[in-house]
Every structure is written in structure tokens, then in C-alpha cells.
Amino acid sequence: MTHDERLLALLHKRPDDYTSGAELAERLGVSRTTVWNHVEALRKEGYVIEACTRRGYRLVSAPDRMLPDEIRRRLRTQWLGRRLWCYRETDSTNDVALARAAEGAPEGAVVLAEAQRRGRGRFHRKWLSPPAANILASVILRPDCHPSLVSQLVIAAAVAVAETLRSLHDLDAHIKWPNDVCVGTRKVAGILAELSAEAEQIKHAVIGIGLNVNMAPAEIPKAIRATATSVRIDLGHEVSRLDTLGELLVHFERWYDQWRRDGFAPVKARWAALSSSLGRRVEIVSGTAKITGLVADLDDDGGLMLRLDSGLVRKVASGDMTVVG
Amino acid sequence: MTHDERLLALLHKRPDDYTSGAELAERLGVSRTTVWNHVEALRKEGYVIEACTRRGYRLVSAPDRMLPDEIRRRLRTQWLGRRLWCYRETDSTNDVALARAAEGAPEGAVVLAEAQRRGRGRFHRKWLSPPAANILASVILRPDCHPSLVSQLVIAAAVAVAETLRSLHDLDAHIKWPNDVCVGTRKVAGILAELSAEAEQIKHAVIGIGLNVNMAPAEIPKAIRATATSVRIDLGHEVSRLDTLGELLVHFERWYDQWRRDGFAPVKARWAALSSSLGRRVEIVSGTAKITGLVADLDDDGGLMLRLDSGLVRKVASGDMTVVG
Numbered sequence: 001m002t003h004d005e006r007l008l009a010l011l012h013k014r015p016d017d018y019t020s021g022a023e024l025a026e027r028l029g030v031s032r033t034t035v036w037n038h039v040e041a042l043r044k045e046g047y048v049i050e051a052c053t054r055r056g057y058r059l060v061s062a063p064d065r066m067l068p069d070e071i072r073r074r075l076r077t078q079w080l081g082r083r084l085w086c087y088r089e090t091d092s093t094n095d096v097a098l099a100r101a102a103e104g105a106p107e108g109a110v111v112l113a114e115a116q117r118r119g120r121g122r123f124h125r126k127w128l129s130p131p132a133a134n135i136l137a138s139v140i141l142r143p144d145c146h147p148s149l150v151s152q153l154v155i156a157a158a159v160a161v162a163e164t165l166r167s168l169h170d171l172d173a174h175i176k177w178p179n180d181v182c183v184g185t186r187k188v189a190g191i192l193a194e195l196s197a198e199a200e201q202i203k204h205a206v207i208g209i210g211l212n213v214n215m216a217p218a219e220i221p222k223a224i225r226a227t228a229t230s231v232r233i234d235l236g237h238e239v240s241r242l243d244t245l246g247e248l249l250v251h252f253e254r255w256y257d258q259w260r261r262d263g264f265a266p267v268k269a270r271w272a273a274l275s276s277s278l279g280r281r282v283e284i285v286s287g288t289a290k291i292t293g294l295v296a297d298l299d300d301d302g303g304l305m306l307r308l309d310s311g312l313v314r315k316v317a318s319g320d321m322t323v324v325g
Numbered sequence: 326m327t328h329d330e331r332l333l334a335l336l337h338k339r340p341d342d343y344t345s346g347a348e349l350a351e352r353l354g355v356s357r358t359t360v361w362n363h364v365e366a367l368r369k370e371g372y373v374i375e376a377c378t379r380r381g382y383r384l385v386s387a388p389d390r391m392l393p394d395e396i397r398r399r400l401r402t403q404w405l406g407r408r409l410w411c412y413r414e415t416d417s418t419n420d421v422a423l424a425r426a427a428e429g430a431p432e433g434a435v436v437l438a439e440a441q442r443r444g445r446g447r448f449h450r451k452w453l454s455p456p457a458a459n460i461l462a463s464v465i466l467r468p469d470c471h472p473s474l475v476s477q478l479v480i481a482a483a484v485a486v487a488e489t490l491r492s493l494h495d496l497d498a499h500i501k502w503p504n505d506v507c508v509g510t511r512k513v514a515g516i517l518a519e520l521s522a523e524a525e526q527i528k529h530a531v532i533g534i535g536l537n538v539n540m541a542p543a544e545i546p547k548a549i550r551a552t553a554t555s556v557r558i559d560l561g562h563e564v565s566r567l568d569t570l571g572e573l574l575v576h577f578e579r580w581y582d583q584w585r586r587d588g589f590a591p592v593k594a595r596w597a598a599l600s601s602s603l604g605r606r607v608e609i610v611s612g613t614a615k616i617t618g619l620v621a622d623l624d625d626d627g628g629l630m631l632r633l634d635s636g637l638v639r640k641v642a643s644g645d646m647t648v649v650g
Binding site for chain 1 (some may be wrong): 333423447472473475476479502503517518519520521522523524525526528562626627642643
């Protein structure tokens with residue numbers, strides 16, 4: 001732990017009381033001037049710390065920022081997020097996570113950023129997120145399975161995001177195939193899985209989650225305002241990003257553990273309950289092709305089984321889906 | 326081109342005649358002493374260059390080494406191998422190729438090495454190859470397809486290797502599922518595909534080919550002497566590694582082009598003709614599981630369709646196969 005982190009831990013212990021500068025200096029093994037310098041540094045990070053003559057310091061509030069210390073304070077997982085990298089800005093959390101994974105980062109390590117210079121979704125589409133408004137997280141996983149099963153992890157992540165929005169924010173979130181989470185007809189989160197693999201085996205996978213938490217209406221580009229939303233927009237007020245992340249990691253850990261233990265069936269069953277398209281008539285555009293049918297099932301590699309008007313069932317591996325019925 | 330390469334090109338033009346030092350110096354725009362220094366450097370690379378007073382220099386023979394200039398001289402492909410990286414020694418040509426691909430190397434770029442410090446096969450097994458004896462090549466591809474189809478590229482590469490051994494060396498080579506090429510019951514080549522991908526789309530794939538060309542019997546570790554071989558061992562004499570590589574690239578380019586144009590069917594048909602196991606009774610060990618049956622077919626994602634004694638057909642995604650019938 002750094003001095004800042006130890007100072008914070010000490011202040012967090014007495015939320016309603018002051019701790020004297022002398023005590024803090026002794027505990028940290030530094031001078032009282034150095035304690036003051038650390039307090040100033042923390043204030044610049046957004047911490048509100050009261051300083052009172054002869055009584056000492058008191059932590060009034062912590063910022064809702066993706067700081068390792070604040071995340072760890074809320075961590076209720078067994079293994080997911082125990083190793084963290086937090087950036088104010090990076091090109092793409094998925095790129096960082098892929099690089100860290102290639103260097104040997106452990107399963108469950110998470111890369112977070114307040115802003116991305118080159119955030120992206122599927123098909124090299126841009127993923128836009130104003131600084132310090134949303135959750136941009138990339139989880140490193142090392143599942144012992146065939147590369148085609150990575151789609152099952154995308155489904156598990158989508159289930160975790162939808163459950164987080166339901167349990168913590170009481171939003172009627174559902175999953176839009178293949179990798180979006182929506183509230184009503186508007187997208188609130190997207191998932192981008194990337195992997196490094198041999199032909200028959202994944203070496204490591206990175207599950208990138210972009211979840212719009214506190215983005216304001218004006219921060220959504222006009223072109224996607226009809227199709228994108230955030231938790232704040234739907235609830236009418238800001239929420240804690242840190243609490244949302246904490247809840248998300250718990251749900252994702254639970255589903256990943258279950259997937260490892262019991263396979264895809266339970267994940268798929270939960271997906272079915274949260275899906276906005278199962279049993280409905282949809283149109284899927286894939287490249288220049290367009291196909292219409294009834295969503296009959298989800299295949300084990302994440303493809304959608306579509307019952308065509310002819311009665312034939314056809315599998316669609318990827319594309320952009322719209323519910324038409 | 327470097328001075329060495331230009332000097333070689335000039336000497337190659339007159340295989341039966343001498344070129345004067347004065348002419349070479351003029352063509353290269355350097356002194357006659359510098360020409361002499363370049364000749365010495367090339368001799369160290371293994372080139373035999375005759376020097377005759379008053380007549381000049383003559384190239385007697387080029388070394389059978391993986392030198393860019395020698396490879397290019399034999400290149401009969403349209404696009405495969407037009408970009409080359411050649412190493413005396415590297416950790417693993419696949420690692421280099423994956424790194425180059427991530428940096429944007431074009432499709433068809435090839436990484437070659439005379440020796441690998443950490444050569445590997447499937448399941449992190451070691452791939453051993455004495456220096457300057459065999460072919461260690463990794464091809465960078467950018468197919469526009471689902472990650473599960475990378476197995477089709479492994480099959481295409483295996484077909485190309487088997488055809489090379491048949492057409493150039495008249496060896497009765499066949500393919501052993503999933504990624505080996507054998508002569509008789511002994512393995513002569515292995516293929517290791519690795520990829521970087523999104524859930525639904527390959528970003529780039531690397532097809533690593535280890536082909537035992539001139540490895541001597543004593544150079545094969547005792548533990549695998551019964552199951553490994555080389556072209557030299559089977560023919561009883563050394564062959565040109567450069568010619569073998571040239572032929573291999575032609576075959577692989579042809580099959581990859583056909584796969585892109587016509588899909589997997591023609592590749593699979595050729596695999597069927599070259600397979601040592603189709604229609605035969607095999608045992609496949611996968612982890613702690615063992616399964617026995619008749620090889621009925623190859624699945625589109627490279628899995629083997631096995632007809633069990635019960636009559637059921639079951640797909641096996643990966644494992645170690647032995648023909649038992």
C-alpha cells in the first residue's frame with residue numbers, strides 16, 4: 001500500500017470522528033507535514049477531508065472515481081477484480097488487458113479506465129464515453145475451452161450486466177443479441193470479447209464491458225440519442241459508479257464460476273429469461289445479407305437459431321438484430 | 326536491397342562466368358576493397374565465391390539457408406511470402422508472427438527461423454529442431470471469418486505440407502488428425518495455429534509449420550525416435566530446404582486462395598484423400614477421457630466425427646489420435 005492508501009484506510013476506520021495529525025504521522029512513520037501533503041494530494045483526487053485545528057482530520061466523502069482503493073473497499077468477490085489496473089485515460093481497456101494477459105496477468109485481473117482514446121465495439125465501431133461518467137472495464141479470463149465458446153462468456157457477461165441493473169437500480173434491463181444490454185429500446189451497455197487462442201484452445205480471453213452509468217443526455221451524440229441511454233437518464237438521477245461496478249463484478253464472478261462448473265445450460269436459461277428477442281420476430285442484417293424469422297433458440301457458440309417463414313431453422317452467427325414483430 | 330544483396334544479384338546473373346572487381350565496384354558505387362569485404366561477408370554466410378586474379382569473382386554455390394535473398398530467388402507465389410522476416414534464432418516464429426501481425430503486418434507475411442529457443446506444439450508441448458536443419462515457418466493470415474474456422478486453415482496447411490512432400494520428394498505423406506503430417510507411422514511435420522480474434526471474427530491468424538527436412542537420425546531425441554522422422558531420414562539423403570520451402574509456399578497459397586473462393590469443401594475433399602484415418606478405427610485420448618470409434622467425417626470446425634460401436638456419431642474437438650484397426 002502507498003502512503004495515500006494507508007492514510008485513507010486509517011481515515012475510513014473512523015467515519016464520524018477525527019484522527020489527529022500526530023497519530024496519523026506516527027502510524028505512517030512520516031512527519032506531520034508529510035501527512036498534510038498526502039491529505040492535499042487526496043483532495044485533488046476528489047476526496048473531501050475536513051481538517052480541524054487541535055482535532056485532526058476526518059474523511060467526509062470519497063469521490064465516485066475508479067480508484068483502486070475505492071474499488072477494493074467495495075469488492076465482494078472471491079477472485080474477480082483482486083488484481084486491478086486503473087487508468088485516467090487509455091487507448092482501450094481491451095488493448096491494455098490483452099497486453100497484460102499476454103504478459104501473464106492472472107485470471108480475474110481487471111483493467112478500468114475513466115476515458116478511452118480509441119474505445120471500440122464490434123466491427124471496429126467506435127464506443128464513446130465522456131470522461132469519468134461510465135464504467136469501462138475489461139476482465140482477463142483464462143477458460144480452458146475451445147475458442148468458439150468465447151461467445152458463451154459474452155452471454156454470461158450480458159446476463160451479469162442485466163442482473164446488476166435490475167438488482168441495484170431496479171431497471172427493466174434485457175439482453176439484445178448478441179452483445180448489448182438495453183433498457184426499453186435503448187442500449188445501455190455493450191460487450192466486446194477478444195481472445196488469443198490456438199485452434200482448439202483459448203490462451204486468454206478479455207471481456208470488455210462498456211456500461212453507461214452517469215452519462216447525461218447532452219453527452220450522447222445526436223446520431224445515437226434515440227438508441228442509447230444511461231442509468232442516470234433512465235432513473236433521472238446520478239448513481240454510484242463504484243457501487244455499480246462492485247455489484248457487476250459479483251454477478252459476473254457468480255456466472256463465470258457456474259459456467260465453469262455446470263457448463264452453458266444455466267447461463268443460457270438465464271439469458272432466455274432476460275432476452276428481448278427469444279420467441280419474437282426479428283430481422284438480422286449481416287454484411288449485405290438480410291434475414292427475417294422467429295428467434296427459436298441460442299446455439300452453443302452464441303449463434304441465433306432463426307425459424308424462417310419456410311419453417312426451416314437457420315443459424316445466424318453474427319449481425320445486427322432488430323425486433324420487427 | 327543491401328550491398329550484399331545487390332552483389333549477390335550481380336553474381337547470380339553470370340553463373341558460369343567471372344565478373345571483374347572493377348565492374349562490381351562500379352555497379353555498387355563502392356571501392357574494390359569494399360567489394361572484397363562484401364565477398365568475405367557472404368562467404369561467412371556459406372556462399373562459395375571463387376576469386377580469380379585478373380578475371381574477378383564467380384558464384385559457385387549458395388548455402389541452403391533461410392536467407393531472404395535465397396528465398397526470394399525461389400519464390401513462385403503471387404502474395405505469400407512476399408514479406409519475409411528471417412532469424413538465425415528466435416524464441417518462437419509464431420510469437421514473432423503474432424507480434425508482427427498485431428503491429429499490422431500484411432496478410433501473407435512469413436516469419437522464418439533457423440532455430441527456436443522455445444519452439445512449441447499443441448498443448449504447450451515442445452517442438453525440437455536442431456539449428457539450420459529443418460523448416461520453421463509462421464504465416465500471417467487475415468481471413469474474414471469466425472474464429473472456429475481457423476481449424477480449416479490448419480487442414481489447408483497440412484494438405485499443402487503433404488502435397489509438397491509428395492510432389493517434390495515423392496514421399497507417401499499423409500495427414501494425421503488434427504495437425505500432423507506423417508510418412509508411414511512417423512511424424513514429419515506439425516502445424517500450430519494461433520489467433521487473435523473477437524467473439525465472431527478473426528483479427529489475424531498465424532499458421533506455424535514445423536517441417537523436419539534435413540534432421541539426421543541422431544538429432545532426434547531418443548524418446549521420440551520411433552514416432553518422428555525427417556525427409557532426409559526417409560529418403561536417405563539431404564534435400565534442399567530452400568526448394569522445399571518454395572514448393573510449400575506455392576501449395577499453401579493455392580489452397581488458401583481456393584478456401585477463400587470456394588469455402589472448405591475442396592480442402593476437405595483433398596484432406597479426405599490424404600488422411601490416414603478416414604474410415605479407420607481410432608482411439609482418441611483427450612485429457613483423461615478416451616474414446617474409440619470409426620472416423621466417419623471431418624466437421625467444419627475441424628472436429629472429427631466418430632462412429633461409436635453403439636452406432637451413435639459423436640464429434641471429438643481435440644485430442645491425440647491413434648489408428649487401432
